[in-house]
Amino acid sequence: MTPQEISDKLKTQFPDSILEIKIEGVVDPYIKVAPEYLKDISVYLRDNVDLQFDYLMCLSGMDYGKGTLGVVYNIFSMKKKHKVNLKIEVPKDKAEVPSVALVWQTANWHEREAYDLVGIKFLDHPDLRRIMMPDDWEGHPLQKDYKVPELYQGMKVPY
Numbered sequence: 001m002t003p004q005e006i007s008d009k010l011k012t013q014f015p016d017s018i019l020e021i022k023i024e025g026v027v028d029p030y031i032k033v034a035p036e037y038l039k040d041i042s043v044y045l046r047d048n049v050d051l052q053f054d055y056l057m058c059l060s061g062m063d064y065g066k067g068t069l070g071v072v073y074n075i076f077s078m079k080k081k082h083k084v085n086l087k088i089e090v091p092k093d094k095a096e097v098p099s100v101a102l103v104w105q106t107a108n109w110h111e112r113e114a115y116d117l118v119g120i121k122f123l124d125h126p127d128l129r130r131i132m133m134p135d136d137w138e139g140h141p142l143q144k145d146y147k148v149p150e151l152y153q154g155m156k157v158p159y
Helices: 003-013 035-047 107-118
Strands: 018-022 030-033 055-065 068-076 083-091 096-098 121-123
Touching: 003 018, 003 030, 003 035, 003 083, 030 035, 035 083, 035 096, 055 107, 083 096, 107 121
Parallel strands: 030 083, 096 121
Antiparallel strands: 018 030, 055 068, 068 083
């Protein structure tokens, strides 16, 4: 299926959840969805016989600046050989997104990484805790306004 056909199916099935579709003039076509519908859309994309998106290739946490964080989901169908990207945007002061770790197991560690480094909380994640930074580290290093501390546990932080 083409990205246009995939987005048409989603618009039909979830008319109130599709916020933006960008197919022309971009390297990777994407569909921006309302965060509250993400889990339902993900299950639909995985289970629909025409779509069969059975592989989450990557999940990336983003800081878009101006108080907005986001998540980009690169999904692929191993059986149908088509792909598309989903995008979610949330305000930085309420950075909560439904977890898709029970839809695609790959999301488990990817969501932990986005939580740890960008600060996005994945609701209903089976084990949401830091994965790269120490448990007592303060802040999220990939946020645009992050300030590297001078010291960590009495040791100079190199920079």
